[in-house]
Amino acid sequence: AQSVAQPEDQVNVAEGNPLTVKCTYSVSGNPYLFWYVQYPNRGLQFLLKYITGDNLVKGSYGFEAEFNKSQTSFHLKKPSALVSDSALYFCAVRDWTYNTDKLIFGTGTRLQVFP
Amino acid sequence: SAVISQKPSRDICQRGTSLTIQCQVDSQVTMMFWYRQQPGQSLTLIATANQGSEATYESGFVIDKFPISRPNLTFSTLTVSNMSPEDSSIYLCSVGRPSNYGYTFGSGTRLTVV
Numbered sequence: 001a002q003s004v005a006q007p008e009d010q011v012n013v014a015e016g017n018p019l020t021v022k023c024t025y026s027v028s029g030n031p032y033l034f035w036y037v038q039y040p041n042r043g044l045q046f047l048l049k050y051i052t053g054d055n056l057v058k059g060s061y062g063f064e065a066e067f068n069k070s071q072t073s074f075h076l077k078k079p080s081a082l083v084s085d086s087a088l089y090f091c092a093v094r095d096w097t098y099n100t101d102k103l104i105f106g107t108g109t110r111l112q113v114f115p
Numbered sequence: 116s117a118v119i120s121q122k123p124s125r126d127i128c129q130r131g132t133s134l135t136i137q138c139q140v141d142s143q144v145t146m147m148f149w150y151r152q153q154p155g156q157s158l159t160l161i162a163t164a165n166q167g168s169e170a171t172y173e174s175g176f177v178i179d180k181f182p183i184s185r186p187n188l189t190f191s192t193l194t195v196s197n198m199s200p201e202d203s204s205i206y207l208c209s210v211g212r213p214s215n216y217g218y219t220f221g222s223g224t225r226l227t228v229v
Contacts, residue, residue, distance in 0.1 A: 043222035105158045
C-alpha cells in the first residue's frame, strides 16, 4: 500500500531563515507526491506536486520540493521563511487502482515561523 | 482547477441527530471524495463517490453511519448519522482530476457534537 511519513510533528524556524519540512514515501511503482498547506479554519490548499521529470519542483508561495528516489524522500523547502508561512503542512501520495484514484496523507507537520 | 463550495462551514449539533453536508463543484468531475480530519489529526478518507454508482467506503466507515449521495457530476452530500461527540471533526469534500493529477479541496465543515 502507498504511504507517506512526516517524521516531525512541528518545525520551528526564524523568519528569513530557510525551512525544510520532511516527507518520506513508500510506494509500489512510480510515486505521485503532493504537498498541501492548511491555515487555521481553512481547507487544504495545493502547493506543488511531483509526477515525473525534474527532481526539483517549484510551487506556490515560493515553496519548492526535492524528489529523491534513492532516499525515498520529498522534502518541502523554502529559502526564506515568512511569519505568514506558519501553518499545518501535509505530504500526500496518490493511490490508484482500476476503480479509485485518491490521496493518502501523512500525519502533518506544524510549521511555526518566529519573527 | 475546480472551485468547490461546501456547506455548512460549521455547525454545532446535538448527539443523536444527523447532519447533511453539501459539496457543489463548478465543473463536472467524475471522482469526489469525503475526508474526515479529527482534532489535531491528519486527513482520513471516508469514501469515494462516483456518479452513477454506490460510494466506496474505506475500512472503518460504513454506509449506515455516513450515507453519501452523488446525484450528478457536480454535487454530492455526506450525512453524519446518529452523531456522538466522537464525530466532532472537520469534514472535507475533494474532487480529483486524474488527467492532470489535480486534487482540490473544499473549505471544510467544522462539526461539533454536544
